[in-house]
Amino acid sequence: MLRVLDLACGRGGAMLVSGVSFSVPTGESLILRGPNGVGKTTLLRTLAGLQPLLAGSVDCPTEQSAYASHADGVKSQLSVAENLEFWAQVYGVTGIAAALRSFDLDDLRGRMAGTLSAGQKRRLGLARLAVIGRKVLFLDEPTVSLDDASVRLFNVFLRDVHLSRGGIAVIATHIDLGLDAPTLDLTAFQASADALGGRDAMFI
Amino acid sequence: MIALLTRDLRLATRAGGGFGLGLAFFLIVIVLVPFGVGPDAAVLARIAPGSLWVAALLAALLSLDRIFALDHEDGSLSLLATAPLPLESVVLAKAAAHWLTTGVPLTLAAPALGFLLHLEGAAYAPLFLGLLLGTPSLSLIGTFGAALTVGLRRGGLLMSLLVLPLYVPTLIFGAEAARRGAAGLDVTVPLMLLGAISAAALAALPFASAYALRVNLR
Numbered sequence: 455m456l457r458v459l460d461l462a463c464g465r466g467g468a469m470l471v472s473g474v475s476f477s478v479p480t481g482e483s484l485i486l487r488g489p490n491g492v493g494k495t496t497l498l499r500t501l502a503g504l505q506p507l508l509a510g511s512v513d514c515p516t517e518q519s520a521y522a523s524h525a526d527g528v529k530s531q532l533s534v535a536e537n538l539e540f541w542a543q544v545y546g547v548t549g550i551a552a553a554l555r556s557f558d559l560d561d562l563r564g565r566m567a568g569t570l571s572a573g574q575k576r577r578l579g580l581a582r583l584a585v586i587g588r589k590v591l592f593l594d595e596p597t598v599s600l601d602d603a604s605v606r607l608f609n610v611f612l613r614d615v616h617l618s619r620g621g622i623a624v625i626a627t628h629i630d631l632g633l634d635a636p637t638l639d640l641t642a643f644q645a646s647a648d649a650l651g652g653r654d655a656m657f658i
Numbered sequence: 659m660i661a662l663l664t665r666d667l668r669l670a671t672r673a674g675g676g677f678g679l680g681l682a683f684f685l686i687v688i689v690l691v692p693f694g695v696g697p698d699a700a701v702l703a704r705i706a707p708g709s710l711w712v713a714a715l716l717a718a719l720l721s722l723d724r725i726f727a728l729d730h731e732d733g734s735l736s737l738l739a740t741a742p743l744p745l746e747s748v749v750l751a752k753a754a755a756h757w758l759t760t761g762v763p764l765t766l767a768a769p770a771l772g773f774l775l776h777l778e779g780a781a782y783a784p785l786f787l788g789l790l791l792g793t794p795s796l797s798l799i800g801t802f803g804a805a806l807t808v809g810l811r812r813g814g815l816l817m818s819l820l821v822l823p824l825y826v827p828t829l830i831f832g833a834e835a836a837r838r839g840a841a842g843l844d845v846t847v848p849l850m851l852l853g854a855i856s857a858a859a860l861a862a863l864p865f866a867s868a869y870a871l872r873v874n875l876r
Contacts, residue, residue, distance in 0.1 A: 465876070502740050505876050521740040525733025531672040532665070543661030544741050582737075 455480055456501075456590060456622050461510035462645065463493065463500040469508055469645040470496050476638055483612065483623035483633060488640035494626035495524070497640065498592045501624065520588035524595055526579025530568025534559055534578055537567055538585050545586040553584035556611045558604075572599040580608055584615065591616065591623045597631060609633060659747045662738075666755035676721055680760045681767055684717040688771040699776045706775035707785065707836030714764050714789060714832075715796065715825050721760050722800040722821065723807070723814035725752050726871070730808050739875055745868035753794075753801040753864070761793030777840070784839030784849065788832040791852040798859040799824045805867040808874050827855055 455477065462472035470493030478484045486494045499505045501512060502521035528537055538550040554560050557577040562570065567578060576599050583591055597605050609632060612623060625631070670677040691709050695701055729735040738748050768789050769782050777785065803821035807813035835848035 499736075504736060504739060517742065519740070521737065523733050523736050525731075525736075527732055527734035527737040529665070529669060529732065529734070531669050531674065536665075536668075540661055540665045541737075541741075544738070544743055546742070
């Protein structure tokens, strides 16, 4: 269960969203929406613990959460399998075969990641999530540059592998993923520009 | 942590990883010195310890800005920061990888290059030991500088300005050890001080670097 209460977060000295409250029960997902710059990425980074909360509280088992950004964190000088094995070792898990299969990367496992197409690289980035097996996922635009078939692969992974095993996912996206999940539009929580009592307050 | 270390070593030795770049730079600088000051053996022998140490410092500096910049660009630094590995261990693994790919080759190559500068016979052992004890501090201080400037455009130049003054104690005691060796004096004190600098850097800087990274990732 992920519970967020009255959360405010911001970036670069400006508060972006405030008063955000939601809860996501085990086995379900939440989709974040809103125009560019409204604070979707900032909210996800705050939930993942990369940025401090400006107000409010997050009730989340942080040792069970994982974050996936716009950038995939893929090393182009390593092969597909080496990339995944590295993350498996960092998270102390073994076995990348299931993840390779889920994202249809079996034929590419020996290829250098630098020679992959943008969509294949994205699939590799998403396969990392399948490898590390964390319960709570914070996903930032997971389906950018994926074709329809790959989006379906991602949906199958999310629904049948992740959520069905009691996982939680918070997903920021602009396109319709075809997931049966509640949506939260962040436009309603936009903070006013001087919500911090002037810009100087952030530097003190 | 071992996983990150082996990944970084693997990346360094693959195409475009920059392994050997620092070593080649070290070689070129040392070869240039006699061209600059002339072939007088007495003068070269006098300036050899200092030249070798300054060149080693600059060679170590060369590969510092890659430590975090590449991981920041492709997003893996954010992912590492949210991984179960503490950021302090990430910093330590990065510094160790830098030392193994730069400090160790420099230490091994320095005696051979000392020959080019007519280094006194008695100075080889203190030079080698001094580099062995001193280069870990170069990597640790450099990692701190890299953590401070990660994410800045042209951060490499700013990092050089931040890091080089912090290298001064290592340089003083390292060159002093080789100079004392050449003069036939006792080298224990400068070598112990070099070890102390590295030990202090190892104890304190991973925490400072991890904090700097956290601030820069916000």
